[in-house]
Amino acid sequence: MERSRRDFFKTIPQTAGRVAGWTAMVQAIQAAPGLPSPNNEDYWKLVKRQFPLEDNLLYLNAANVCPASRGVLDRHLEYLRDFQSNPSFQNREKYDGLAERCRKKIAAMLRVSPDEIAFVRNTSEGANTIVKGIDLAPGDEILVTSHNHPSNLDSWKIRARRDKLVVKTLPYPVPPKSRQQLFDLYESAITPRTKVLAVTHVTSTTGVEFPARELAELARRRNLWMHLDGAQTLGALDVNLADIPCDSFAGSAHKWPMGPLEAGVLFVRASRIPEVWPSVVTAGWSDKLVGARKLEVFGQRDNPRLVALESAFDFLALVGMPHVEARMRALARRAIEGLGEHANIVMKTSSDPLLSAGVVKLELKNMAVKPAYDLLWQRHRMAIASTPEGDARGLRISPHIYNTMEEVDRAVAAVKEIAG
Ligand SMILES: Cc1ncc(COP(=O)(O)O)c(C=O)c1O
Numbered sequence: 001m002e003r004s005r006r007d008f009f010k011t012i013p014q015t016a017g018r019v020a021g022w023t024a025m026v027q028a029i030q031a032a033p034g035l036p037s038p039n040n041e042d043y044w045k046l047v048k049r050q051f052p053l054e055d056n057l058l059y060l061n062a063a064n065v066c067p068a069s070r071g072v073l074d075r076h077l078e079y080l081r082d083f084q085s086n087p088s089f090q091n092r093e094k095y096d097g098l099a100e101r102c103r104k105k106i107a108a109m110l111r112v113s114p115d116e117i118a119f120v121r122n123t124s125e126g127a128n129t130i131v132k133g134i135d136l137a138p139g140d141e142i143l144v145t146s147h148n149h150p151s152n153l154d155s156w157k158i159r160a161r162r163d164k165l166v167v168k169t170l171p172y173p174v175p176p177k178s179r180q181q182l183f184d185l186y187e188s189a190i191t192p193r194t195k196v197l198a199v200t201h202v203t204s205t206t207g208v209e210f211p212a213r214e215l216a217e218l219a220r221r222r223n224l225w226m227h228l229d230g231a232q233t234l235g236a237l238d239v240n241l242a243d244i245p246c247d248s249f250a251g252s253a254h255k256w257p258m259g260p261l262e263a264g265v266l267f268v269r270a271s272r273i274p275e276v277w278p279s280v281v282t283a284g285w286s287d288k289l290v291g292a293r294k295l296e297v298f299g300q301r302d303n304p305r306l307v308a309l310e311s312a313f314d315f316l317a318l319v320g321m322p323h324v325e326a327r328m329r330a331l332a333r334r335a336i337e338g339l340g341e342h343a344n345i346v347m348k349t350s351s352d353p354l355l356s357a358g359v360v361k362l363e364l365k366n367m368a369v370k371p372a373y374d375l376l377w378q379r380h381r382m383a384i385a386s387t388p389e390g391d392a393r394g395l396r397i398s399p400h401i402y403n404t405m406e407e408v409d410r411a412v413a414a415v416k417e418i419a420g
Pocket of ligand 1 (some may be wrong): 063064124148200231
């Protein structure tokens with residue numbers, strides 16, 4: 001092949017699929033080389049090119065905020081323009097149907113009924129809908145851990161202050177020893193006054209994966225309400241709520257689902273929905289609303305955002321949720337294995353694959369958290385998160401499917417460089 005032609009073909013991998021537009025993105029993914037198996041780097045490099053991340057940014061903070069893919073952004077903008085260019089009731093009629101279509105897709109992914117899904121703004125709002133919405137009496141006990149996010153911890157404490165409830169905070173070692181230990185933690189704390197298990201599916205602090213199914217079965221046997229915080233699992237793990245009999249579950253679109261900001265999902269099991277008082281009641285609320293829809297009437301909604309939410313779930317389905325989970329776990333495992341057994345690195349995340357997912361936390365013996373965090377940003381534009389104090393103190397790395405193995409290796413090398 002002559003030189004210019006050879007050079008032309010060489011450039012294709014750098015540019016293929018790097019185009020805006022939902023349809024172009026779908027075509028690029030469908031034409032991706034091979035299967036989305038965790039080690040097919042060519043496939044995942046093509047996925048990466050669907051994201052508008054800056055070239056020299058080492059973005060490893062999925063547990064906080066994920067970028068939306070170009071296709072999702074494109075769909076969002078298309079519908080924003082549509083809405084703003086014609087806000088008439090006539091033009092907006094279609095959004096009810098689009099919202100229901102989105103509800104169906106999310107329900108199918110979680111293996112629940114669409115009637116059990118409410119659209120909320122985020123995990124926090126989903127959790128607070130439950131915290132404020134269920135009937136509890138003075139003296140009733142709620143079991144939490146200190147690693148719960150404030151939306152599933154401090155929210156219960158505030159409710160407890162108002163209604164004279166008792167919040168029991170359960171301690172566990174960092175990292176925990178076994179799934180059994182995490183299960184026993186809750187089981188052994190249950191008393192006749194216990195009414196709620198407030199559980200985190202995967203913690204944002206150190207990435208602990210709790211035995212959600214076993215705990216939900218326990219809650220069901222004891223007739224307790226179990227709320228499962230899914231902020232670190234919706235869009236990350238292939239969450240199957242038919243297999244995890246919790247009463248409620250909440251997640252945010254802007255994290256692992258790689259969707260828009262301020263769009264979230266609250267699941268409430270059908271049999272439990274009548275027990276939840278809506279936090280907000282305004283125009284559009286009615287006793288005739290079916291299922292969890294009575295928990296999402298917040299006044300005028302941002303309709304185009306729901307189309308972006310649907311697109312985010314379309315994208316996950318396009319790659320395939322089991323493939324997304326396998327790749328995400330493989331990236332995190334690479335980081336755990338790369339960082340472990342260094343004299344100056346203390347791993348806060350267990351090396352047992354059954355005890356963690358996605359989120360990797362570590363501390364350096366030779367440097368405080370803040371200077372290490374700043375140095376990684378200044379030297380490598382490595383965007384991660386940090387916890388300044390407490391037993392989860394350290395640096396948090398959370399890769400997702402838009403990251404390559406090479407990027408994880410670079411991050412590991414960067415941490416080792418400053419670890420000495
Ligand atoms: C475990 C967990 N729960 C809840 C939240 C709250 O999410 P949001 O701010 O999207 O409501 C977070 C955010 O990081 C989280 O990590």
